[in-house]
Amino acid sequence: MWTWPLFYFAACDLGYYKSSPGDQLCSKCPPFSLSDTLASQICECDTNYYRCSTDPPSTACTRPPSAPINLISSVNGTTITLDWSPPRDTGGRRDVTYNVICRRCAWDAGQCEPCGGGVRYTPQQMSLAKTSLTVANLQAHMNYTFWVEAVNGVSDFSLEQRMFSTVNITTNQAAPSQVVVIRKEKTAENSVTLIWQEPDQPNGIILEYEIKYFEKDKEMQSYSTLKAKDTRAVVTGLQPSTRYVFQVRARTSAGCGRFSQTVEVETSKGMALRYDTMTIVWICLTLISGLIVLLTVIICKKRHCGYSKAFQDSDEEKMHYQNGQITLAESKVYVDPHTYEDPCQAVRDFAREIEASRIKIEKIIGSGEFGEVCYGRLKIPGKREVPVAIKTLKVGYNEKQRRDFLSEASIMAQFDHPNVIHLEGVVTRSKLTMIVTEYMENGSLDTFLRxxxxxxxxxxxxxxxxxxxxxxxxxxxxxxxxxxxxxxxxxxxxxxxxxxxxxxxxxxxxxxxxxxxxxxxxxxxxxxxxxxxxxxxxxxxxxxxxxxxxxxxxxxxxxxxxxxxxxxxxxxxxxxxxxxxxxxxxxxxxxxxxxxxxxxxxxxxxxxxxxxxxxxxxxxxxxxxxKLSSTLNRFTHPRLDRGLFDFASCATVDDWLDSIKLGQYKDNFLMGGYRSLGMVMRMNINDIRRLGISLIGHQKKILTSIQIMRAHLINTLGPRMHL
Structure with a gap:
């Protein structure tokens, strides 16, 4: 009788395993795992390595990923966008996803708390497959911290703290939140009085409210708007016994919020008039005759007395939508304050006056042509303080200097964009004249980059x-x-x-x-x-x-x-x-x-x-x-800066390095085999780095010099010269 050789049924040695008894051969333990006993059916994972429940025994053990890298943020009002790159170490797995944790932090002491349920994450906050996220509905002028962590199928098995990247952001000014409560105060035949509450989050000083109204079921045919300074408005010119739909929204210097939910109000009934046909005809003829006389008087006045503004409807107060076409005031155009006969009037027209008591100057951060530039805080009524930059007008100014100082404010006040400096307002009614703008922590771009x-x-x-x-x-x-x-x-x-x-x-x-x-x-x-x-x-x-x-x-x-x-x-x-x-x-x-x-x-x-x-x-x-950069770029007939690079006296590599004040690298070039300027001009940035020149500033100076030498030769010998 035939028998199987004994080695077919031999127990697996250390470092090998067999998932089930039988005649199959033993398998070597997968990476990052080990069997420390004979006849092992599975190889146990090394310390800090794991398998998830769906991984077969033949799968290598894996570990949680490292933190995402290159986390950057961009802010637009109260909406931010986060972008990052995948972690350098995925832990050996492909099922990497990302979680984003948001915390809101107070200005004063670093006290942070969860952002709450009102924040909107697009596409989602947890288990993100992509490396980007948009977060909306944040509070204006608030500090936030975001943690972005990478997780994979074995992250939950690890007892170690998860790795994450963080970014701190501060939101900008924002439009107010939605007006929530709006109700009817009273109605009449031709008018409706509405009252409402200020938005829960004004995000600044409410400049005005806009009331949109139209006859029910006729929004696409005609609607009108009315503006109000307070939380109460009387809408006139309505038809009796007609149901109207109303909506309200608030506006700050940052823009308009969303319209409120609609509210329907029906005007009162008009008095019933009972006349026979002949009487109605006579009434109509009388009205037509009166209208003709009135038009004649108006035309006469216009010809002999000029056109009175009293007959004009204010485009700022009402806007009409007729026959499917909306009629708007002309699009906003910048107004040069220097065209004003009185430039101070431009300041009054465009810039908001701030009470000096609302401003607290904390320190001087620079100086300007007309005075000092300070850092301080602006107290918004009913809200917390916001950081601001304050330009002050020095004592002893004359009236012309004051007008010139304020002219920039009347220009800035006309702008409202996330990438244009925001003017909070001006102080002109106190001893110290000030221009108040949002505070930019990192200062000017050129100094910041250097x-x-x-x-x-x-x-x-x-x-x-x-x-x-x-x-x-x-x-x-x-x-x-x-x-x-x-x-x-x-x-x-x-x-x-x-x-x-x-x-x-x-x-x-x-x-x-x-x-x-x-x-x-x-x-x-x-x-x-x-x-x-x-x-x-x-x-x-x-x-x-x-x-x-x-x-x-x-x-x-x-x-x-x-x-x-x-x-x-x-x-x-x-x-x-x-x-x-x-x-x-x-x-x-x-x-x-x-x-x-x-x-x-x-x-x-x-x-x-x-x-x-x-x-x-x-x-x-x-x-x-x-990712594509070019070392040899396009030059056309350059002139050389002799003060920086004087090539006329350069015959050797050593001469050239002395001319750009980097003679300490002569041995680097000699050991690298660069013995002529012709060889130097074929170098690129990677060649420079391979010579052991690690300082970025010196790398840039050498590369710029090489580019200018190339351009000089192209200019001298012609564009067909091959380097």
Whole structure:
């Protein structure tokens, strides 16, 4: 009788297992597991490694993932967007999802509490498959902390604390919440009186309420609106015995809230009139005759006495929707306060007056042309304090200085956009005249970037640029031309939100070292200004686009000075001859190409800000286009900055390194085999790093020098020269 060999039924050795008895061979334990006894049916996981219930014994043991990386946030009012990258270590599993925890923190002591149920998460708060999330319905001017943790199928088995990334944000101003309670106070034949309560979250000072009303079932045919300053309004001009539908919403300087739920009110019945047909005909004829006489009188008055404003309906008070078409007042257009005969009237028309007692100045943070710039807090009635920046007018001013000081406030007061600095108001009725704006914790963009060279991802930098472009699109749509767009005039808050600021070009440039006189007088910032604006003082949205291209270069170069140490005259001549700034180190090709598009000589060929915003949005959504950077970029007939790089005296690599004051790296280049300038000019950023040059500033200086040498040779020998 045949018998199976004994080894078929032998027990498995240490480090091997067999999931069930039988004639199958023993299997080696999967990674991160071990069998420490003979005849094991399963290999136990190593310390801190696990299997979930659905993993077969043949599966390697896994562990929880590390924390997500590159967590960034963007803030738009009371809505934030979080983006992050997957963890570097997924724990060996593919079922990684993400949870987001939100906590609201008070201003004073870091006391935090859960955000509560009113917050809306899109697509969801827990078990996210994607690496992005939008959080809405947050409170205005409030601190929040968000934890983003990565989890997988074995995270629940681990006793160790989960790994997460955190980000702290502060929400901006926001529109008020919905008006909830609205009711009828009384009705008449032709009017209805309504009263309501202030929104639970005004998010600022309520400027006015808007009442929308229409006959029931006729909203698509006709509706009207009425504005009111208080929580009570009388709506007149209604029809007797007619059911109307009413809604109310509130407006602050940040915009309008949502309309309330509808409330239906029926007007009172009119008095019944009983006349025969002939009497009605006579009444109609009499009314028509009277109307003709009235029209004749009005026409006569208009011809001989001028047109009285008393006969005009206020576009601000009512808006009508007839025959499927809505009739609105003209779209908002920027009004230049300098066109006012009395510039102080512009301040009264546009800016909100703040009582000096509501402002608490805490410290001086800088100085301006007219006085000091301070940090302080503004107390909003019925609400908590908010941080603000305060520009003060120094003692001993004359009336002209005061008007010039307040003119910027009357400009800012007309703007309302998340990427434009927000004016809280002015103080003109106290001894100290002040302009009060929102507080931007990180100061000016150029200084902020220089102090954090190389600290941000390319997505973070593009997000900053997108915010600036969005603010400029808003200003351009209003018809406002900035004329001094530069990184020094962009402010950055704690959430890395960039906001366009500094709307006082005419006075600020007088002491600007980057400004130069033109033939027509005045000063302009040469390094940021379009050629047509320098030559003809022709400023437009297109010249702002040119300036935006320079801002892009500043951001990607971490606040480096455009055109380095070139003189203003050399900049003008070089740009006129076709020279354009090369791409900063590590700049993706797509972004440098957008800069070059902004620097088109023909202003009609430059992209509009709306297109720039669209392009940046696409790059953010398709980040693979931001991974490509070009070392050899497009140059056209450059002029060299002899003050920075003097190549005429450079015959060797050592001479060149001495000319850029980096002679300490001579041995690095010699050991790397770079013995001629021709070999140096073939180098890219990776070659520079391989030489052991670790300082980012020195890497950038070497690469910039190589790019300029290349451009010089292309200019000298022709564009077909091959390096």
């Amino acid at each position: 102090s954090r060279d190389g600290h941000f991802t390319i997505i973070q930098l593009v997000s900053m640029l997108r915010g600036i472009a969005s603010g400029m699109k808003y200003l351009s749509d209003l018809g406002y031309v900035h004329r001094d767009l530069a990184a020094r005039n962009i402010l950055v808050n704690s959430n890395l939100v960039c906001k366009v600021s500094d709307f006082g070009l005419s006075r600020i440039l007088e002491d600007d070292p980057d400004a130069a006189y033109t033939t027509t007088g005045g000063k302009i910032p040469i390094r940021w200004t379009a050629p047509e604006a320098i030559t003809y003082r022709t400023f437009s949205s297109a010249s702002d686009v040119w300036s935006y291209g320079v801002v892009m270069w500043e951001v990607l170069a971490y606040g480096e000075r455009p055109y380095w140490n070139m003189t203003n005259r050399d900049v003008i001549n070089s740009v006129e001859e076709g020279y354009r700034l090369p791409a900063p180190m590590g700049c993706p090709t797509a972004l440098h190409q957008l800069m070059l598009d902004c620097w088109q000589r023909d202003r009609n060929e430059r992209p509009r800000f709306s297109l720039i915003v669209s392009i940046l949005d696409k790059l953010i959504r398709n980040q693979e286009h931001l």
